[in-house]
Amino acid sequence: MATVPTTASAIAEAVASGRVTAREVLEQHLAAIDAREGEIHAFNLVTAEIARARADGIDADVRAGRPVGPLAGVPVAVKDNLCTRGVETTCSSQILRGWKPPYDATVITRLHGAGAVIVGKTNLDEFAMGSSTENSAFGATRNPLDTSRVPGGSSGGSAAAVAAGFSPVSLGSDTGGSIRQPAAMCGIVGVKPTYGTVSRFGLVAYASSLDQIGPFAVTVDDAALLTEVISGRDANDSTSIPAPPMSLRASVGAGVAGMRIGRVTDLPGGAEPEVEAALEAAFASLRAAGAEIVDVRLPSLSYALTAYYLIAPAEASSNLARFDGVRDGLRVGAADTNAMYGATRAAGFGDEVQRRIMLGTYALSAGYYDAYYGKALKVRRLIADDFARAYSEVDAILTPTSPVVAFRFGEKADDPMSMYLCDIYTIPTNLAGHPAMSVPFGTGAHGMPVGIQVLAPALGEQAMFRVGGALEASAGGAA
Amino acid sequence: MSDSTLSSVRATEDQMLPGGWELIVGLEVHVELATRTKLFSGSPNRFGDEPNTNIDPVTLALPGALPVLNRQAVELAMRIGVALNCRIQPCIFHRKNYFYPDMPKAYQISQYDIPLNADGHLDLPSGVRIGVERAHLEEDTGKSTHVGGATGRIHGSDYSLIDFNRAGVSLVEIVSRPDIRTSEQAREYAAELRAIVAAIGASDAKMEEGSMRVDANVSVHKPGTPFGTRCEIKNVNSIRALGRAIDYEARRQIDVIESGGTIRQETRHWDDAEGRTHTLRVKEDADDYRYFPEPDLVPLDPGNDWIEAVRASLPPLPAARRAMLQELTGYDPQSEAVIVAVERGQHGYVKSIADAGGDPVRALIYVTQAFADAGENPTVPPADIAALTLLERDGKLSATQAKTILADIVANGGGDAAAIAAAKGFEAMDNSAVEAMVDEAIAADPDAWAKYCAGEEKAAGAIVGRVMKASKGKADGKVVSAIMQSRRG
Known part of the structure; x- marks a missing residue:
């Protein structure tokens, strides 16, 4: 068997040129899954047979000289809140168990169009609500770097799949950090693109105004490649920005000479000392690469977490109301319709989902709307204003991705507030709709990886990937 | 609120x-x-x-x-x-x-x-x-x-x-x-x-x-x-x-x-x-x-x-349509005929009959009576209807005869009213002939006539029916009614 390259771009090139077959690439990754999936539980479902048929189809195209896409034969794992036609899509919830969507999400269609081979549906915190993947109704995912620790969340399965070598790249969704935080905890790259650049059609909604689909990859270049493939206007999503797919790969190696990088002087504290140290090392490496480090202030950032935990649950309480037992999914019979709603939803939703539905329902209720939801929207505007002022001074901003490295199972599961604090650095960009990425940079406590977050203004992905590429290039020397 | x-x-x-x-x-x-x-x-x-x-x-x-x-x-x-x-x-x-x-x-x-x-x-x-x-x-x-x-x-x-x-x-x-x-x-x-x-x-x-x-x-x-x-x-x-x-x-x-x-x-x-x-x-x-x-x-x-x-493409609203028909026919904008014609969107068709030289009032009446299912733009040529209105207006056809011919024209999607009238042998009867027929009908059904004279208006139907039968539908119903009322005193 030919040697299978490790990155997505190299696999696609090798498959397209016929040096290796898509089937060989797939079988090698399926073997890796066989070897460790029992221990990791990255997947809710591995779709080996569908993947084999698709890989064989790509190989037939190559043999026949038909053009193949930029992800030809690249195995991709996708989060189980992305609709896949005819393939069970559960959001790791009992309430959706067994549901097979009659359509593909737009990102799935684009992956197929680019020649990707989808290998399975990855585990997540139920309905993407959580920061550790412990909230899955089907059991937690383990961190491939230390299986006594969580992979982060909510896209923990997609992060673990890449970190374990089950697929070179994967897709997750990020509402408050759900791509970047698990990427940091698993030592890989994770990207949340600008809100509206990647279609949400076929993403089962958690909080519609914050949700954004993005890639996980081992390298910054592969993350850029995936972002290019999945971005671009989609008429099926009214919030989709009317812009062509992004061109990003050239930015990865462009360097940061002359760029102005922001250091947030009033960043909310609480990060582990090793994380703080990694951030300082990251600034030093960028300065060494020719960037100027500029102090910026983001005073409203300290309200971001509070605003997020009003806006996201409020939208979730409405988005998840459709799971009522009337049409699809679980139904628990009862004496009348209202009792059926209650019984179905009590049995079908886990504790964290029920907690957020109640929070959101309360925040939107008559008499409380102005004090909670209305005020949260004002904070959201203040945060956007803060960022706008900062980005008049700098091209990008650096923060830690997570204040902590991957923690042990159960460590935070019974303390929602400390779990919520894991997202303190990632949430502000979701509220602003801006892009952000996490790049592994150094090692923290217990030998676990640290992620550094690069933030950029709306549609500032090129600047973001320049910084991300520079961090990756110097990360080998850090820590 | x-x-x-x-x-x-x-x-x-x-x-x-x-x-x-x-x-x-x-x-x-x-x-x-x-x-x-x-x-x-x-x-x-x-x-x-x-x-x-x-x-x-x-x-x-x-x-x-x-x-x-x-x-x-x-x-x-x-x-x-x-x-x-x-x-x-x-x-x-x-x-x-x-x-x-x-x-x-x-x-x-x-x-x-x-x-x-x-x-x-x-x-x-x-x-x-x-x-x-x-x-x-x-x-x-x-x-x-x-x-x-x-x-x-x-x-x-x-x-x-x-x-x-x-x-x-x-x-x-x-x-x-x-x-x-x-x-x-x-x-x-x-x-x-x-x-x-x-x-x-x-x-x-x-x-x-x-x-x-x-x-x-x-x-x-x-x-x-x-x-x-x-x-x-x-x-x-x-x-x-x-x-x-x-x-x-x-x-x-x-x-x-x-x-x-x-x-x-x-x-x-x-x-x-x-x-x-x-x-x-x-x-x-x-x-x-x-x-x-x-x-x-x-x-x-x-x-x-x-x-x-959108503003520029808006058609005339019902109020304007009713005002147009009022101008054309003298009918009150709230009259049944005007409301019906406007509701059906047939105000324009009424106008086109009048524009083709037809009698406007009869045009409105004909349209409300015979075009219920014809939609906004009936296919019958307005000139055909216009010709019919003139024959009735000028006394060449009774209202009943005109109605018969109208039904014929509508059913055939058009037609020459004068030719149809000739083919059916329609000609306006002079009033003396009708009077004679009314008297014959009264003589033939004295019971109905007595009830009618006692104020039972429904009883008139029997007399009118006899006249229509005798005249083969050529008698004008309105003329028959007028003669009966004058006989009743």
């Missing part, structure tokens, strides 16, 4: 209810827009199809499905806004959250604080101006059928069936200000609104099919005091029922107050068979709809160019 600051309209003396009570009514009218597809999805908008055939992932609220706004729905809603003299403005959509089995998302996408159309008015044919607070876009629900149980309602039923064909169909909700002071005005408002939305092609506005639904907010008070507590009346399925329901509800409220009770704010159901309203739900139990801006849609800003294009 029954806030006295929202209406400065006062009832006139003759509009007051007994006991010095003033009636305050505001109407909320839902019209289904005549769009090809639904408000947020590509499923067809068609009434009467097999249940659950016009559905799709958006209609069924499948996870991951997203709404995409229908441009035609916005355009038709803007036409309504222009026709009702509204300000058309940049607007947003909200979610109205509540659980109900025929509401697949468990929220309705509607408009809340910033509607597409605001602050307009509708002038009733009687001359009164009724304020229109807003006319906003929203989606319809599915249709539930509750099987078993006595009431046909969900409580007590054995099971329920849901048809999602209607779910997601485009609606415009038109909310009047509480400016209506009589049940007659309410009927007039509903009828005029129906005529307007039909005339501009926004909706077929059929109350019996539910494509126009009218809810009435009714309260009573003494002038000079704040408005009373209002009740919302639902299930009003015809314009006649609207008048009856308001009259009943006003009487009920006055009786309650005058006997020392107070009115609860509630939603009441009109039972047309019983002729009364009864409590559906009390306001205190009402849902908290938890409105918030719909994050799956972007703000809608139609922009001046589009608004002006």
Whole structure:
């Protein structure tokens, strides 16, 4: 068997040129899954047979000289809140168990169009609500770097799949950090693109105004490649920005000479000392690469977490109301319709989902709307204003991705507030709709990886990937 | 909405209810827009199809499905806004959250604080101006059928069936200000609104099919005091029922107050068979709809160019159409013939008959009598009808003969009236011949004649029938009646 390259771009090139077959690439990754999936539980479902048929189809195209896409034969794992036609899509919830969507999400269609081979549906915190993947109704995912620790969340399965070598790249969704935080905890790259650049059609909604689909990859270049493939206007999503797919790969190696990088002087504290140290090392490496480090202030950032935990649950309480037992999914019979709603939803939703539905329902209720939801929207505007002022001074901003490295199972599961604090650095960009990425940079406590977050203004992905590429290039020397 | 600051309209003396009570009514009218597809999805908008055939992932609220706004729905809603003299403005959509089995998302996408159309008015044919607070876009629900149980309602039923064909169909909700002071005005408002939305092609506005639904907010008070507590009346399925329901509800409220009770704010159901309203739900139990801006849609800003294009493309409204026919025929704009012709959109056809040299009055009468199913643009050449009107006007044909020939022309899609008259052997009879026939008929049926002379008008039919038979339909019915009346003295 030919040697299978490790990155997505190299696999696609090798498959397209016929040096290796898509089937060989797939079988090698399926073997890796066989070897460790029992221990990791990255997947809710591995779709080996569908993947084999698709890989064989790509190989037939190559043999026949038909053009193949930029992800030809690249195995991709996708989060189980992305609709896949005819393939069970559960959001790791009992309430959706067994549901097979009659359509593909737009990102799935684009992956197929680019020649990707989808290998399975990855585990997540139920309905993407959580920061550790412990909230899955089907059991937690383990961190491939230390299986006594969580992979982060909510896209923990997609992060673990890449970190374990089950697929070179994967897709997750990020509402408050759900791509970047698990990427940091698993030592890989994770990207949340600008809100509206990647279609949400076929993403089962958690909080519609914050949700954004993005890639996980081992390298910054592969993350850029995936972002290019999945971005671009989609008429099926009214919030989709009317812009062509992004061109990003050239930015990865462009360097940061002359760029102005922001250091947030009033960043909310609480990060582990090793994380703080990694951030300082990251600034030093960028300065060494020719960037100027500029102090910026983001005073409203300290309200971001509070605003997020009003806006996201409020939208979730409405988005998840459709799971009522009337049409699809679980139904628990009862004496009348209202009792059926209650019984179905009590049995079908886990504790964290029920907690957020109640929070959101309360925040939107008559008499409380102005004090909670209305005020949260004002904070959201203040945060956007803060960022706008900062980005008049700098091209990008650096923060830690997570204040902590991957923690042990159960460590935070019974303390929602400390779990919520894991997202303190990632949430502000979701509220602003801006892009952000996490790049592994150094090692923290217990030998676990640290992620550094690069933030950029709306549609500032090129600047973001320049910084991300520079961090990756110097990360080998850090820590 | 029954806030006295929202209406400065006062009832006139003759509009007051007994006991010095003033009636305050505001109407909320839902019209289904005549769009090809639904408000947020590509499923067809068609009434009467097999249940659950016009559905799709958006209609069924499948996870991951997203709404995409229908441009035609916005355009038709803007036409309504222009026709009702509204300000058309940049607007947003909200979610109205509540659980109900025929509401697949468990929220309705509607408009809340910033509607597409605001602050307009509708002038009733009687001359009164009724304020229109807003006319906003929203989606319809599915249709539930509750099987078993006595009431046909969900409580007590054995099971329920849901048809999602209607779910997601485009609606415009038109909310009047509480400016209506009589049940007659309410009927007039509903009828005029129906005529307007039909005339501009926004909706077929059929109350019996539910494509126009009218809810009435009714309260009573003494002038000079704040408005009373209002009740919302639902299930009003015809314009006649609207008048009856308001009259009943006003009487009920006055009786309650005058006997020392107070009115609860509630939603009441009109039972047309019983002729009364009864409590559906009390306001205190009402849902908290938890409105918030719909994050799956972007703000809608139609922009001046589009608004002006809609304004320019609007056809003449019913009031202008009635005025045109009044000018042409001298008929009152509120006369049955004028209203019918305008409702059918056949005012232009009447005009084209007159323009072809026809007699305008007879043109209007013929069109209302013989073109009920011909649509807005009948295919019969106007000149053919014009020729017929002249033959009757000039006494060459009796009204009865003209009617026969008209039916013939309509059935054949046209025809030469004079030639048809000749072929049928029609010629106007002189009056002396008719008089002789009338006398013969009286002699032949003295019983009928005696009853007629005693004032029994129905008995005239027997005599007229004999004359018509004797004249082979050539006698003019009007002439026969006139002769009989003069004989009766």
